[in-house]
Amino acid sequence: xxxxxxxxxxxxxxxxxxxxxxxxxxxxxxxxxxxxxxxxxxxxxxxxxxxxxxxxxxxxxxxxxxxxxxxxxxxxxxxxxxxxxxxxxxxxxxxxxxxxxxxxxxxxxxxxxxxxxxxxxxxxxxxxxxxxxxxxxxxxxxxxxxxxxxxxxxxxxxxxxxxxxxxxxxxxxxxxxxxxxxxxxxxxxxxxxxxxxxxxxxxxxxxxxxxxxxxxxxxxxxxxxxxxxxxxxxxxxxxxxxxxxxxxxxxxxxxxxxxxxxxxxxxxxxxxxxxxxxxxxxxxxxxxxxxxxxxxxxxxxxxxxxxxxxxxxxxxxxxxxxxxxxxxxxxxxxxxxxxxxxxxxxxxxxxxxxxxxxxxxxxxxxxxxxxxxxxxxxxxxxxxxxxxxxxxxxxxxxxxxxxxxx
Amino acid sequence: xxxxxxxxxxxxxxxxxxxxxxxxxxxxxxxxxxxxxxxxxxxxxxxxxxxxxxxxxxxxxxxxxxxxxxxxxxxxxxxxxxxxxxxxxxxxxxxxxxxxxxxxxxxxxxxxxxxxxxxxxxxxxxxxxxxxxxxxxxxxxxxxxxxxxxxxxxxxxxxxxxxxxxxxxxxxxxxxxxxxxxxxxxxxxxxxxxxxxxxxxxxxxxxxxxxxxxxxxxxxxxxxxxxxxxxxxxxxxxxxxxxxxxxxxxxxxx
Numbered sequence: 001x002x003x004x005x006x007x008x009x010x011x012x013x014x015x016x017x018x019x020x021x022x023x024x025x026x027x028x029x030x031x032x033x034x035x036x037x038x039x040x041x042x043x044x045x046x047x048x049x050x051x052x053x054x055x056x057x058x059x060x061x062x063x064x065x066x067x068x069x070x071x072x073x074x075x076x077x078x079x080x081x082x083x084x085x086x087x088x089x090x091x092x093x094x095x096x097x098x099x100x101x102x103x104x105x106x107x108x109x110x111x112x113x114x115x116x117x118x119x120x121x122x123x124x125x126x127x128x129x130x131x132x133x134x135x136x137x138x139x140x141x142x143x144x145x146x147x148x149x150x151x152x153x154x155x156x157x158x159x160x161x162x163x164x165x166x167x168x169x170x171x172x173x174x175x176x177x178x179x180x181x182x183x184x185x186x187x188x189x190x191x192x193x194x195x196x197x198x199x200x201x202x203x204x205x206x207x208x209x210x211x212x213x214x215x216x217x218x219x220x221x222x223x224x225x226x227x228x229x230x231x232x233x234x235x236x237x238x239x240x241x242x243x244x245x246x247x248x249x250x251x252x253x254x255x256x257x258x259x260x261x262x263x264x265x266x267x268x269x270x271x272x273x274x275x276x277x278x279x280x281x282x283x284x285x286x287x288x289x290x291x292x293x294x295x296x297x298x299x300x301x302x303x304x305x306x307x308x309x310x311x312x313x314x315x316x317x318x319x320x321x322x323x324x325x326x327x328x329x330x331x332x333x334x335x336x337x338x339x340x341x342x343x344x345x346x347x348x349x350x351x352x353x354x355x356x357x358x359x360x361x362x363x364x365x366x367x368x369x370x371x372x373x374x375x376x377x378x379x380x381x382x383x384x385x386x387x388x389x390x391x392x393x394x395x396x397x398x399x400x401x402x403x404x405x406x
Numbered sequence: 407x408x409x410x411x412x413x414x415x416x417x418x419x420x421x422x423x424x425x426x427x428x429x430x431x432x433x434x435x436x437x438x439x440x441x442x443x444x445x446x447x448x449x450x451x452x453x454x455x456x457x458x459x460x461x462x463x464x465x466x467x468x469x470x471x472x473x474x475x476x477x478x479x480x481x482x483x484x485x486x487x488x489x490x491x492x493x494x495x496x497x498x499x500x501x502x503x504x505x506x507x508x509x510x511x512x513x514x515x516x517x518x519x520x521x522x523x524x525x526x527x528x529x530x531x532x533x534x535x536x537x538x539x540x541x542x543x544x545x546x547x548x549x550x551x552x553x554x555x556x557x558x559x560x561x562x563x564x565x566x567x568x569x570x571x572x573x574x575x576x577x578x579x580x581x582x583x584x585x586x587x588x589x590x591x592x593x594x595x596x597x598x599x600x601x602x603x604x605x606x607x608x609x610x611x612x613x614x615x616x617x618x619x620x621x622x623x624x625x626x627x628x629x630x631x632x633x634x635x636x637x638x639x640x641x642x643x644x645x646x647x648x649x650x651x652x653x654x655x656x657x658x659x660x
Contacts, residue, residue: 003524006521006527017509312505313507313508315505316505316506316507317507317518317522318466318490318493319464319466319493319499319501319505320493320494320499320518320519320522320566320567321490321491321493321494321495321519321522321523321570322490322494322522323486323487323490323491323522324486324487324490325487326490326522399466400461400466400467403466403501403505
């Protein structure tokens with residue numbers, strides 16, 4: 001222990017002796033470590049952000065959407081085969097499905113008085129709200145009879161309200177979409193951005209019957225998408241299997257044929273976006289790691305210079321009884337101390353940058369503990385790896401030759 | 407002294423240097439026994455093989471052939487690490503160029519051999535101070551070598567050589583960089599160490615005057631011992647010093 005402390009003290013002295021050189025060497029490691037820590041923290045931050053937004057979609061959500069099929073090399077254009085009846089069948093037959101909401105949408109201009117907004121107009125059922133995790137904050141949900149009667153009622157999002165009504169109360173007011181006026185019955189509780197960067201409050205919801213009748217004329221019962229919710233997070237996979245089986249049967253698709261619908265779960269969205277962010281983080285970390293490697297080469301370079309400069313010192317030490325291991329330790333410790341100093345300062349600077357970035361982006365960025373441990377460990381390992389060759393060179397010197405050196 | 411046990415035994419020591427297909431035979435079968443407590447000067451011109459002998463005695467180099475027994479240990483055959491330990495424990499080195507570590511204080515220089523012996527810091531300091539005062543250097547302990555005169559530097563180097571209390575002190579041209587007065591001061595110190603503490607001293611030099619201070623003179627020529635004579639009346643360096651014309655202190659700097 002005392003031997004190690006003495007070696008560290010000796011190394012510190014040698015390092016302090018050539019200040020500028022040591023500072024520049026340390027800088028190489030510092031930048032590398034800071035880069036790794038910052039990139040990993042950012043990656044983790046983005047991942048958390050995305051996961052949070054995807055969870056925002058609503059728990060256990062399963063998206064079912066039409067998909068074009070290919071028969072004998074001909075891609076079918078008749079892709080819109082999902083119906084409300086499909087949805088009802090799923091609720092009735094699939095044991096792991098709690099609810100199914102039909103859903104169609106289009107971009108349209110919405111007018112109120114002298115103001116207008118281009119927004120997403122959606123035809124939905126009452127079940128859409130619990131399935132997607134929306135709720136009506138002010139006013140009322142449209143009733144079942146309004147749904148059946150294809151009543152001209154809408155529920156608007158916060159963004160739409162702001163554009164059309166400013167600070168005013170929208171409930172009971174009328175908006176015009178196309179040729180028809182609709183009465184605003186409710187206001188959505190604000191939900192913020194979706195993981196795809198879409199403003200989930202920039203939308204107008206109406207009964208799907210009204211939508212088919214007036215906004216996008218389409219055959220009765222036809223929907224663009226079905227959104228199902230599994231009974232539980234753990235039954236999502238089972239629910240997907242049931243949906244697949246039921247819809248294949250209803251659409252008359254043989255097991256060896258491609259289905260005319262696709263199924264995505266929230267978990268899949270989450271997984272794929274996690275994968276993307278993860279890949280990006282790995283990529284950027286590797287680039288940062290390269291700078292750490294370059295820093296290590298800097299350490300090796302300076303250690304080689306140092307060994308050459310101190311050849312005579314090495315000879316003297318050997319003559320008075322230093323073993324090869326003693327000399328090796330001396331230079332190895334010096335390289336490690338250089339690297340670890342770089343690691344500590346790099347970590348400090350990385351932490352500062354992370355804090356500043358977190359504040360600027362409004363994310364909760366944290367100094368990633370595994371990255372901290374890895375960065376410190378890596379800088380020590382860099383000291384050992386890149387210090388080894390110069391230290392060995394010093395240790396293998398012939399004391400006679402070393403002593404003769406001027 | 408004739409009955410004292412041998413500390414250095416050279417048995418048919420050969421040393422060849424191979425340089426670009428030319429073999430230089432630096433030592434050609436040297437047989438030499440040095441007993442404990444002797445003060446031996448090895449003298450010879452450059453190229454006589456005295457430096458090679460010095461390196462082999464000091465365990466810095468290995469003989470090509472032959473047996474070298476130091477204090478009963480056959481060190482010729484030992485590994486590098488074992489020879490490092492031998493150097494640390496049995497030999498004190500004093501060099502022509504002093505070979506003190508630059509930018510390191512006198513005290514720390516003297517402590518250095520003890521560092522490699524794993525002696526604790528407090529004990530190290532105590533022994534280094536004792537060794538420095540034994541060579542007559544009580545002040546300027548915290549000066550670095552470039553702040554010391556040549557004579558002072560050589561005293562620090564001798565203190566460093568003695569701090570481990572080795573049975574053998576090897577001095578390679580210890581007065582080579584010093585003026586006459588300082589040379590005799592150093593020789594006086596070596597003679598007293600030999601006389602009072604019984605330390606075996608092997609001194610390598612090319613100067614007859616210096617060699618005359620030793621009790622035995624081994625003359626090397628062409629890699630062999632040419633003469634090995636006992637000096638019945640060695641020069642007393644202390645007396646020689648007293649007979650030198652008085653100089654001012656500037657003369658002490660090299």
